[in-house]
């Protein structure tokens with residue numbers, strides 16, 4: 035069994051979101067980077083669990099990022115995995131990232147490719163699907179449960195208005211969300227071991243830029259809260275009805 | 282050349298997110314001097330000619346039951362053929378569960394630039410630039426799509442449904458459908474009547490409600506308002522509520538017209554998923570709760586006293602209407 039987990043670095047969830055260079059770039063100065071929570075908590079942990087059940091499993095991590103992602107990759111390796119591959123390029127857009135990962139996948143023919151359901155910075159929710167499209171692999175999105183039986187995956191996924199349990203033969207690409215696994219904290223042994231695990235750097239292949247960010251901006255600030263006395267909640271209902279016209 | 286809108290359906294019916302996509306696609310077509318047409322795969326009970334009222338003159342169909350089931354590869358293969366036959370240059374998806382599964386694969390197959398999470402009409406004055414939500418609702422990015430075929434996935438509750446009127450002509454396309462590699466074993470419906478991502482009003486509870494036994498008043502208020510229910514992450518983590526109600530940076534991002542937060546502190550990760558709501562009401566006993574900074578209306582008070590009184594007042598209002 036060969037598993038590839040796609041991970042991305044994202045700003046910490048409490049990071050201040052601001053832009054520079056005429057609002058064309060994220061102001062990353064002083065920002066703490068983390069592994070994208072969906073990648074770490076669900077995709078990576080579930081892959082580690084599968085390897086724990088079947089130690090003959092090969093587990094690779096891949097990220098498309100410049101060298102400043104290395105500490106985050108090491109942190110992921112501290113949780114588990116045999117080696118990491120960093121494609122040395124900016125994560126330009128979903129297609130670019132997915133095409134680089136598809137290239138890595140072609141060289142290693144994985145049975146299983148896991149991604150998080152989306153990154154918490156770009157919110158594209160597309161990398162897994164594009165990889166599947168490029169490699170013509172079965173794609174199961176927004177998984178909330180993942181089981182493996184030989185070469186058959188049984189997956190519970192979100193569908194419109196509910197959930198569905200499906201079965202598919204490997205190889206598959208699966209995007210993972212809450213339910214697939216529980217967040218883990220790396221232990222000392224993991225952290226020490228991660229230092230000596232291979233982190234391979236690969237140069238990117240040439241991929242066209244299908245989209246490009248022109249500028250960023252921030253939502254307008256709220257005008258300020260109108261407080262209603264706690265002993266008169268009916269006033270809130272009146273305002274929502276007559277002023278805001280929402281109920 | 283045309284704008285092609287993907288029409289999603291569940292249980293035989295076309296849902297609100299698709300009507301938003303149709304309205305949006307009709308407008309994009311008008312703006313770029315194109316015709317707008319829909320594509321519906323699978324079988325439905327609805328009278329599709331009626332979808333014309335959203336400004337769509339033509340609806341293409343591939344009437345094959347296999348396509349009712351979500352197999353993104355299979356569906357994207359069919360769509361790629363539809364795009365070829367119709368000569369579509371702009372493809373619009375609703376950014377719902379189905380759209381998120383299919384649009385990326387179509388993007389790969391057509392090598393067409395995809396932007397998902399789009400929140401407004403494109404700027405076509407100089408190129409083709411769409412605005413999307415990023416950083417989980419904390420910011421927007423204006424993104425240029427550089428390919429000849431463009432794919433847009435429209436966020437729910439971002440574009441108002443428009444009904445200019447009319448009926449649509451239905452065209453059946455004869456496109457072969459392959460065999461699915463995804464076998465369905467079982468399905469379960471989510472608890473609420475109104476899907477959270479589509480709801481116009483959302484009543485949400487946090488850890489301040491102390492325990493799952495206290496959700497009765499949340500559900501009652503939601504029912505009275507025709508609202509969906511949501512919760513903060515710790516509430517889902519402790520299994521007080523199902524995880525599909527969890528909103529925020531690591532849960533669902535929503536943008537209802539009215540978001541009522543009860544006993545939620547308003548942590549930055551929670552706000553990230555709800556701050557695109559048009560109006561926010563906060564009920565919290567702590568006047569220093571950060572949520573008040575993001576609110577339009579607020580009550581500093583004990584939820585267990587305030588919410589029953591709100592329910593009373595809403596009942597009176599609804600009774601008087």
Ligand SMILES: Cc1cc2nc3c(=O)[nH]c(=O)nc-3n(C[C@H](O)[C@H](O)[C@H](O)COP(=O)(O)OP(=O)(O)OC[C@H]3O[C@@H](n4cnc5c(N)ncnc54)[C@H](O)[C@@H]3O)c2cc1C
Nearest residue numbers: 487488489513514529530531544545546550551566567584
């Ligand atoms: C990486 C990361 C991702 C996260 N993602 C999310 C996310 O997606 N969504 C999310 O919600 N959180 C998320 N969190 C957690 C977030 O930081 C907060 O811990 C969480 O939102 C707090 O939930 P809460 O407001 O329900 O609980 P608390 O912070 O405990 O707040 C409870 C509130 O209830 C009030 N209260 C208590 N009793 C009453 C009463 N009787 N009447 C009225 N008010 C009362 C209190 O004053 C308090 O403000 C994330 C955290 C991290 C680190």
